[in-house]
Amino acid sequence: MGSKNGDNYDEPLEDNPHSSIQPEDESIQIISRVQNIKQVYFSLLRNSQQEVLLVFPTINAVRREERLGVFTELRRARQRGVRVRVLTPEDDFVAAYLDELRKNGSVVRQIESSPAETKFKLLIVDGRFSLVIETKNDAKGIFEEAVGLATFSNSKPTVLSYVTIFESFWRETDLYEKAREADRLKDEFVNIAAHELRNPICPIIASAELATESITKLREGELDNLTLDDLNENISVIARNASKLYKLSEDILQVSRIESGSFTLHLEQVEIKNLLETAIQDARKNAVTENKPVDIRLDYRLADRFIMFCDSSKINQVLYNLLDNAVKFTENGTITVSAVKFDDSSLVFKVEDSGIGISPEIKTRLFEKFVSRSSGGTGLGLYLSRRIIDAHGGKIGGINNQSGVGATFFFRLPTDRRSPAEDAYTNTEKAAAHMGDDKYPQEETFEGHNPGYLDHRGRNLL
Amino acid sequence: MLIPNLIGKRHNIHNITVIILLDDEPDIVSVFGKVLQLSGYGVNGFTDPPKALEFFAKNRDKCSLVITDLRMPHMNGIDFAAKVRKINPDVKLLLMTAFETASYDEQIAQLKFSTILRKPIMPTTLKATVEKTLAARATS
Numbered sequence: 001m002g003s004k005n006g007d008n009y010d011e012p013l014e015d016n017p018h019s020s021i022q023p024e025d026e027s028i029q030i031i032s033r034v035q036n037i038k039q040v041y042f043s044l045l046r047n048s049q050q051e052v053l054l055v056f057p058t059i060n061a062v063r064r065e066e067r068l069g070v071f072t073e074l075r076r077a078r079q080r081g082v083r084v085r086v087l088t089p090e091d092d093f094v095a096a097y098l099d100e101l102r103k104n105g106s107v108v109r110q111i112e113s114s115p116a117e118t119k120f121k122l123l124i125v126d127g128r129f130s131l132v133i134e135t136k137n138d139a140k141g142i143f144e145e146a147v148g149l150a151t152f153s154n155s156k157p158t159v160l161s162y163v164t165i166f167e168s169f170w171r172e173t174d175l176y177e178k179a180r181e182a183d184r185l186k187d188e189f190v191n192i193a194a195h196e197l198r199n200p201i202c203p204i205i206a207s208a209e210l211a212t213e214s215i216t217k218l219r220e221g222e223l224d225n226l227t228l229d230d231l232n233e234n235i236s237v238i239a240r241n242a243s244k245l246y247k248l249s250e251d252i253l254q255v256s257r258i259e260s261g262s263f264t265l266h267l268e269q270v271e272i273k274n275l276l277e278t279a280i281q282d283a284r285k286n287a288v289t290e291n292k293p294v295d296i297r298l299d300y301r302l303a304d305r306f307i308m309f310c311d312s313s314k315i316n317q318v319l320y321n322l323l324d325n326a327v328k329f330t331e332n333g334t335i336t337v338s339a340v341k342f343d344d345s346s347l348v349f350k351v352e353d354s355g356i357g358i359s360p361e362i363k364t365r366l367f368e369k370f371v372s373r374s375s376g377g378t379g380l381g382l383y384l385s386r387r388i389i390d391a392h393g394g395k396i397g398g399i400n401n402q403s404g405v406g407a408t409f410f411f412r413l414p415t416d417r418r419s420p421a422e423d424a425y426t427n428t429e430k431a432a433a434h435m436g437d438d439k440y441p442q443e444e445t446f447e448g449h450n451p452g453y454l455d456h457r458g459r460n461l462l
Numbered sequence: 463m464l465i466p467n468l469i470g471k472r473h474n475i476h477n478i479t480v481i482i483l484l485d486d487e488p489d490i491v492s493v494f495g496k497v498l499q500l501s502g503y504g505v506n507g508f509t510d511p512p513k514a515l516e517f518f519a520k521n522r523d524k525c526s527l528v529i530t531d532l533r534m535p536h537m538n539g540i541d542f543a544a545k546v547r548k549i550n551p552d553v554k555l556l557l558m559t560a561f562e563t564a565s566y567d568e569q570i571a572q573l574k575f576s577t578i579l580r581k582p583i584m585p586t587t588l589k590a591t592v593e594k595t596l597a598a599r600a601t602s
Contacts, residue, residue, distance in 0.1 A: 198560035201582040203489040
């Protein structure tokens with residue numbers, strides 16, 4: 001069939017290259033006649049038994065080979081149970097053909113159309129045969145006019161090299177997909193964040209103008225209580241929204257630090273009772289400011305001076321966030337903060353309220369960005385709380401109370417952590433591993449089965 | 463929610479132009495509402511779309527203009543506008559938004575919004591746009 005020196009081979013080939021090959025016959029052959037190229041191509045596809053790996057260099061190549069009948073052969077190969085993997089550029093025109101392939105079980109992944117210099121077509125069958133076909137002129141509509149030379153090989157080292165090339169492209173498409181998705185999520189975040197920032201800016205600008213008008217009136221002698229009241233209101237609005245802007249920009253910064261991998265935990269010994277009491281005091285002040293007749297209580301079930309390692313300011317942030325939400329969504333009644341030992345190596349903190357509960361439409365997306373915007377909230381509180389608890393090696397969740405009134409948010413923290421290095425998202429690799437962690441499958445971890453709160457392993461948290 | 467105040471300072475009670483203003487941010491409703499009231503319009507402000515719809519349904523012949531935010535929880539401005547159009551196909555509509563609207567362009571055109579106001583909105587821009595919108599020919 002050919003010699004080991006890669007001679008030009010122009011005589012007609014036998015139909016099945018597989019049958020007449022002996023191990024001593026391993027070779028690389030150059031095929032220049034287009035009819036022979038087609039023959040080998042189809043013969044390889046028709047006789048494939050285990051796996052077909054295929055690379056299309058351009059959209060036009062996809063079109064040409066579809067016309068040639070390649071896709072029919074691939075379908076038949078699938079019917080014989082052959083694994084088919086395809087790397088190909090994709091556009092609206094060829095999407096239909098490619099989807100057909102996908103439907104019958106071929107795995108088809110998108111690659112960028114190869115740059116002008118490397119328009120080769122690659123076929124590897126059963127890990128034993130390779131066929132590489134040059135594209136001489138991609139503008140041509142038929143296969144025979146578009147292709148140049150081809151090399152066929154059944155020589156193990158050569159075929160394996162091509163397999164390696166294919167597999168590395170294949171892995172790359174995976175990373176590419178993830179990077180594309182992460183990019184899209186980031187753009188979406190920036191988009192939404194920009195909107196959220198514009199909202200508080202509106203009343204600031206407008207109130208400043210209204211205040212100026214009021215002052216003009218005062219200067220012109222139109223002094224009356226209404227004008228002073230207006231001024232007062234203008235200033236309150238400005239102050240309130242400036243504070244919102246501040247909170248929002250802080251949250252956005254924190255999100256960006258987390259996503260870029262520079263978010264670190266500063267672990268230290270913290271007295272839990274103190275931590276909780278401080279958080280509750282702040283929450284009580286808020287409730288008074290908002291004129292809410294809610295009673296905030298501490299239900300502390302640990303040793304009096306119980307100490308654990310954690311980042312106290314960040315855990316405080318989480319407690320503050322949960323309490324803030326509890327107060328916002330509760331008109332009156334009681335909010336209970338509790339700390340209880342879950343097992344020998346972890347604690348559970350709970351914030352239980354008697355408010356309006358969690359609405360079903362956001363229940364599964366509670367800890368994602370900008371999902372629930374409580375009035376005055378930034379939309380990032382729960383997301384950041386989740387990332388903080390995750391960084392501590394814990395888990396956070398929220399469910400509606402069985403009584404039907406209010407909700408309970410809780411998080412579990414391990415008490416046996418000592419080394420900060422384990423927990424911090426200090427390097428980009430770890431951050432990258434969590435890219436696209438925007439989906440947080442709440443249902444799987446904490447959703448309420450009776451009697452109450454289960455962790456991700458189904459254990460009762462109480 | 464802004465307390466409905468139908469009496470502007472320059473028009474007498476029979477000549478009031480009534481505007482509905484809807485945004486989920488209470489400060490925006492109260493401040494923009496005030497700006498428009500000082501220009502003589504009668505403004506009814508809402509932060510809750512269903513309540514705004516209820517009011518509009520009861521006063522469909524008196525309301526000349528409905529201004530709504532785009533991104534709101536529970537019901538976005540597009541869905542709200544569609545419901546408003548069902549009640550009164552001729553009322554003028556204005557959209558306020560900080561968001562890019564590209565994905566909604568078709569619906570915005572279909573619902574015949576007179577124009578889109580991009581946040582942050584300057585009080586002078588708001589006043590001028592409202593004036594222009596009300597002066598324009600009726601929506602066909």
